[in-house]
Amino acid sequence: MGYCPNTPDDIREMLAVIGAGSVEELFSSIPADLRARSFDLPPGMSELELTRHMKEKAAACGADIVPFIGGGIYDHFIPAAVDHLASRAEFYTAYTPYQPECAQGTLQALYEYQSTICRLTGMEASNASLYDGGTAVAEAALMSLRITERHKVILDASVNPLHREIVSGYLHSLSAEAVQVEPKGCTSDLDRLMAFIDGETAAVIVQSPDFFGNVQDFRALAQKAHEHEALLIVSCYPIALGLVASPGEMGADIAVGEGQSLGNPVSFGGPYFGFIATRKRFIRNLPGRIVGETIDHQARRGFVLTLQAREQHIKRHKATSNICSNQSLCALRGLIFCAALGKKGFEELALLNYDKAQYAKSVLASVKGVDLLTGGATFNEFTLSLPWDASEVVQRILEKGVAAGVPLGRYYQGMEKALLVTVTEKRSKDEIDRLAVLLEEALWS
Amino acid sequence: MELIFEKSVSGRCGVRVPLSDVPKAPPLSEALRRQEPVRLPEVSELDLVRHYTNLSRRNFSVDTNFYPLGSCTMKYNSKVNEDVAALFAGCHPVLALLPGGESLVQGPLSLVHGLERQLAEITGMDEVTTQPLAGAHGEMTGIMVIAAYHKARGDNKRKYVIVPDSSHGTNPASAAMAGYEIVTVPTAPYGDMDLDLYRKAMNEEVAAVMLTCPNTLGLFNPHIAEICAIAHEAGALTYYDGANLNAILGKVRPGDVGFDVIHVNLHKTFSTPHGGGGPGSGPIGVRGDLVRYLPTPRVVRREDGSFAVEDHPEGIGRVSDFFGNFGIMARAYAYITMLGREGLIEVSEHAVLNANYMMARLKEEYELPFDQTCMHECVFSASRQVEHGVHAIDVAKYLVDRGFHPPTVYFPLNVKEAIMIEPTETESRQTMDAFIEVMLEAARLARENPERLQEAPVTTPVGRLDETRAARAQQVCCE
Numbered sequence: 001m002g003y004c005p006n007t008p009d010d011i012r013e014m015l016a017v018i019g020a021g022s023v024e025e026l027f028s029s030i031p032a033d034l035r036a037r038s039f040d041l042p043p044g045m046s047e048l049e050l051t052r053h054m055k056e057k058a059a060a061c062g063a064d065i066v067p068f069i070g071g072g073i074y075d076h077f078i079p080a081a082v083d084h085l086a087s088r089a090e091f092y093t094a095y096t097p098y099q100p101e102c103a104q105g106t107l108q109a110l111y112e113y114q115s116t117i118c119r120l121t122g123m124e125a126s127n128a129s130l131y132d133g134g135t136a137v138a139e140a141a142l143m144s145l146r147i148t149e150r151h152k153v154i155l156d157a158s159v160n161p162l163h164r165e166i167v168s169g170y171l172h173s174l175s176a177e178a179v180q181v182e183p184k185g186c187t188s189d190l191d192r193l194m195a196f197i198d199g200e201t202a203a204v205i206v207q208s209p210d211f212f213g214n215v216q217d218f219r220a221l222a223q224k225a226h227e228h229e230a231l232l233i234v235s236c237y238p239i240a241l242g243l244v245a246s247p248g249e250m251g252a253d254i255a256v257g258e259g260q261s262l263g264n265p266v267s268f269g270g271p272y273f274g275f276i277a278t279r280k281r282f283i284r285n286l287p288g289r290i291v292g293e294t295i296d297h298q299a300r301r302g303f304v305l306t307l308q309a310r311e312q313h314i315k316r317h318k319a320t321s322n323i324c325s326n327q328s329l330c331a332l333r334g335l336i337f338c339a340a341l342g343k344k345g346f347e348e349l350a351l352l353n354y355d356k357a358q359y360a361k362s363v364l365a366s367v368k369g370v371d372l373l374t375g376g377a378t379f380n381e382f383t384l385s386l387p388w389d390a391s392e393v394v395q396r397i398l399e400k401g402v403a404a405g406v407p408l409g410r411y412y413q414g415m416e417k418a419l420l421v422t423v424t425e426k427r428s429k430d431e432i433d434r435l436a437v438l439l440e441e442a443l444w445s
Numbered sequence: 446m447e448l449i450f451e452k453s454v455s456g457r458c459g460v461r462v463p464l465s466d467v468p469k470a471p472p473l474s475e476a477l478r479r480q481e482p483v484r485l486p487e488v489s490e491l492d493l494v495r496h497y498t499n500l501s502r503r504n505f506s507v508d509t510n511f512y513p514l515g516s517c518t519m520k521y522n523s524k525v526n527e528d529v530a531a532l533f534a535g536c537h538p539v540l541a542l543l544p545g546g547e548s549l550v551q552g553p554l555s556l557v558h559g560l561e562r563q564l565a566e567i568t569g570m571d572e573v574t575t576q577p578l579a580g581a582h583g584e585m586t587g588i589m590v591i592a593a594y595h596k597a598r599g600d601n602k603r604k605y606v607i608v609p610d611s612s613h614g615t616n617p618a619s620a621a622m623a624g625y626e627i628v629t630v631p632t633a634p635y636g637d638m639d640l641d642l643y644r645k646a647m648n649e650e651v652a653a654v655m656l657t658c659p660n661t662l663g664l665f666n667p668h669i670a671e672i673c674a675i676a677h678e679a680g681a682l683t684y685y686d687g688a689n690l691n692a693i694l695g696k697v698r699p700g701d702v703g704f705d706v707i708h709v710n711l712h713k714t715f716s717t718p719h720g721g722g723g724p725g726s727g728p729i730g731v732r733g734d735l736v737r738y739l740p741t742p743r744v745v746r747r748e749d750g751s752f753a754v755e756d757h758p759e760g761i762g763r764v765s766d767f768f769g770n771f772g773i774m775a776r777a778y779a780y781i782t783m784l785g786r787e788g789l790i791e792v793s794e795h796a797v798l799n800a801n802y803m804m805a806r807l808k809e810e811y812e813l814p815f816d817q818t819c820m821h822e823c824v825f826s827a828s829r830q831v832e833h834g835v836h837a838i839d840v841a842k843y844l845v846d847r848g849f850h851p852p853t854v855y856f857p858l859n860v861k862e863a864i865m866i867e868p869t870e871t872e873s874r875q876t877m878d879a880f881i882e883v884m885l886e887a888a889r890l891a892r893e894n895p896e897r898l899q900e901a902p903v904t905t906p907v908g909r910l911d912e913t914r915a916a917r918a919q920q921v922c923c924e
Contacts, residue, residue, distance in 0.1 A: 002788040003521050003716075004795040005873040014802040014874060023794045026801055026818055027696055029665045036698045040566055044785025047525050054779060058532035060552035062540045069539045072766065079460040081494055089508035090501035093522050096722040098514075098853075101905040102845050104446075105504035106721040109497070112449050115922035119484045125921050128722070131578040134766045142622075162766045169762040173589055173624040215477050245479050258766075268553045269538035269767025270578065271724030283919055289722065293923075294915035302907035306915040312581070312618035313856070317627040322581045322618035329720030339449050339493055340460045343485045348462040358470030377477050395545035403546075406539060429466040 070422030074261040107303035110291040113335040121255035122248020123277035128289040129331035133258025134166035136274025144203035158210035161411040186212040186373040207235040213381035222251030240379040242350025263337025273327035287321030353380035357423040390419040396442040453486040515853035515865025518713035530775040538767040554752035560778040569700025570730030575769035583708030583727025584619035593738040603652035609638035636815045637666040657686040659820035661857040673703030690714040692821035695790035715777035726773040795870035796821040810888035822867035835891040837862040842901035
């Protein structure tokens with residue numbers, strides 16, 4: 001039942017070696033009054049019954065809905081090689097590479113992952129991944145507090161609202177302050193953000209493309225932050241980095257983001273991975289695992305977990321973070337995804353997303369009563385204004401099997417009519433055209 | 446082995462991107478555009494497949510090697526769990542948040558709720574949240590819940606969290622991230638937190654005490670109920686680190702004993718694969734008044750039997766983006782459902798039997814600092830081998846040469862030269878016997894030919910690596 005191989009004969013002989021009369025005797029150090037008062041679980045199932053049970057659940061998971069939803073999690077194509085290679089049990093049934101000689105597979109892959117993240121973000125040092133996008137932004141905020149020894153972070157409200165909630169929770173626990181700056185319409189208010197930066201600011205946190213879809217230029221913001229010795233933290237969408245200027249090019253000190261779009265399925269919210277990368281001078285303030293290159297006594301190249309003096313198993317409560325794992329397998333998927341597409345494919349993929357979204361923008365904005373709220377540059381998401389409550393419209397279109405977008409009223413006061421639409425390379429022209437028809441019907445018939 | 450970047454040939458491509466079916470759009474402005482394409486490798490699909498297949502062969506793993514890594518519960522990860530978790534790959538989490546979307550995702554919502562109920566029954570807690578993404582993340586979430594509880598009562602004087610010196614490093618680190626100062630209580634000669642010193646450390650400025658039971662020596666602490674009572678008397682709460690839950694499934698429920706908050710590592714006790722260091726999953730369970738402080742959102746069951754996502758306004762907010770690492774949760778749910786009540790009890794019984802067998806057979810050659818019946822793991826010391834110049838790390842590296850993943854070494858910190866062995870319930874006596882033979886051989890070699898151990902490993906692609914050089918060079922990505 002529990003995948004326990006030992007037979008009654010084995011058990012008898014083992015107990016004889018131990019010198020115990022029964023298995024129960026081995027639990028005799030547990031006082032009787034501490035024994036479980038209940039353990040009310042149903043009997044087990046066979047593999048066949050379990051598979052049927054799970055298929056029933058999976059049949060009701062909305063997998064046939066055509067998604068024009070994103071908001072941080074994206075439905076991208078995943079090449080078959082990603083699944084096949086990440087399903088190698090030598091990768092997925094190993095643990096943290098504590099013994100590097102028998103873990104060079106994982107270690108080298110993570111080194112290649114770190115190199116890939118640095119190249120994507122234009123940064124110099126990446127860790128071996130964090131839990132997810134939201135906690136990565138929060139860890140970046142904490143990192144800025146450590147580096148600057150200040151207690152205030154300025155948070156652009158056009159950063160993903162789920163991520164902002166997580167950042168606020170983390171900072172609140174440490175009695176640090178998160179000042180949120182509301183957007184101007186559907187665009188970051190860069191002038192106000194700059195006006196808030198002062199000598200007590202640890203960092204400014206912004207996102208591009210932001211939650212409304214805008215691709216932004218943060219060069220002036222970076223300069224202003226640096227004048228006050230504050231850091232610029234840029235949260236980014238890795239697929240967009242095939243086309244848009246990297247956080248490094250924008251002058252960011254820390255680049256973070258949700259890595260899901262790189263080869264990880266949407267899978268009802270996880271597992272995904274967060275990435276974080278920075279300038280080399282801040283490497284000792286990075287949270288989590290880092291893999292470094294070294295050699296053995298015969299000068300053969302090898303890889304090890306390095307700079308561990310930052311981590312909880314050595315520093316305990318003085319560690320840079322409590323994190324004691326990474327999302328290795330998800331990061332591995334990200335790495336294989338990037339390598340499978342390669343230099344040319346990655347750029348083409350980004351362009352395809354861009355072109356499809358631009359097409360969708362023009363088609364949807366020409367529906368009667370619909371306007372574009374993100375008038376500037378966007379990547380594969382944009383925000384529309386509808387003539388009335390976007391929630392009702394989305395619900396009506398959802399009944400036709402299409403998720404038209406994310407209504408923004410839930411996240412921003414006064415934006416009940418705003419709809420965030422996402423178009424990845426997987427959405428065909430026909431699907432986009434159909435969305436326009438469904439939108440028109442939902443609004444006017 | 447070469448890096449994937451070193452195999453790159455300009456102009457070569459792997460996976461083909463689909464052709465566009467829409468018109469070309471006007472380009473982004475120069476200022477917003479990336480100046481050069483990302484320098485990703487240019488390799489064929491076969492190059493790619495061979496590279497990562499060959500890399501995987503440079504790993505030890507549960508599927509290829511016995512992996513008795515103490516405290517990590519490296520049990521077998523059944524294949525059916527991989528398959529059933531993949532059934533949900535295409536389910537977008539944002540669907541659940543759309544108006545009218547809940548009805549489309551009843552399957553996964555019922556799974557989240559079902560797993561929470563299973564874990565509540567297994568641990569004896571009232572409610573569980575699956576949101577935390579790893580054990581340490583669960584610890585931090587649990588301590589944030591405790592902080593919210595004290596704060597809501599206007600009890601603002603509590604600024605300390607007590608941990609034993611033998612605790613996992615994550616305990617103090619998590620409590621520090623949740624804003625607390627740490628008080629460390631030493632271990633008494635009998636192997637558990639010193640009760641007298643604990644009593645002295647407990648007062649009305651303490652928010653919580655964090656404990657692992659069985660402790661990191663693999664011993665069951667018979668005083669845990671008393672430890673809980675002392676904390677509660679002072680108005681503090683009790684936190685149970687579920688790292689070692691595999692030992693007590695069906696035998697002890699932390700909630701019954703008096704713990705207020707618990708985290709569970711699905712990747713240990715509930716058989717989800719460790720993934721080379723993650724993803725894990727660290728749900729937390731709480732009792733009584735603490736339920737209201739759990740993170741938002743909650744998956745609830747309505748009276749008509751359907752499932753809904755609800756905001757949890759008094760809670761500590763959000764600790765991860767959605768409902769937790771769903772793919773991992775699906776595997777754990779499948780494991781618990783398939784094993785059922787009897788199967789889970791069998792797990793703890795066989796885990797404890799295997800560990801005691803290992804202990805009985807090795808204690809003649811290896812120093813056993815706490816010689817008593819252990820739970821799911823046992824901790825030896827290589828102190829006798831040190832007399833011959835052989836350290837725990839040398840024994841570990843020799844095991845690698847003989848095809849075994851080493852036990853955890855140098856943890857817990859309160860045992861010098863610690864060797865911590867956790868066989869888990871899924872290993873057969875024959876596998877353990879083979880491991881034991883090599884351990885005994887290592888003890889003999891330590892006396893007769895210590896160099897053989899000191900130069901190990903010699904069968905791996907690289908020998909012992911220069912960690913100091915790595916830390917100094919800080920070469921963490923290729924140029």
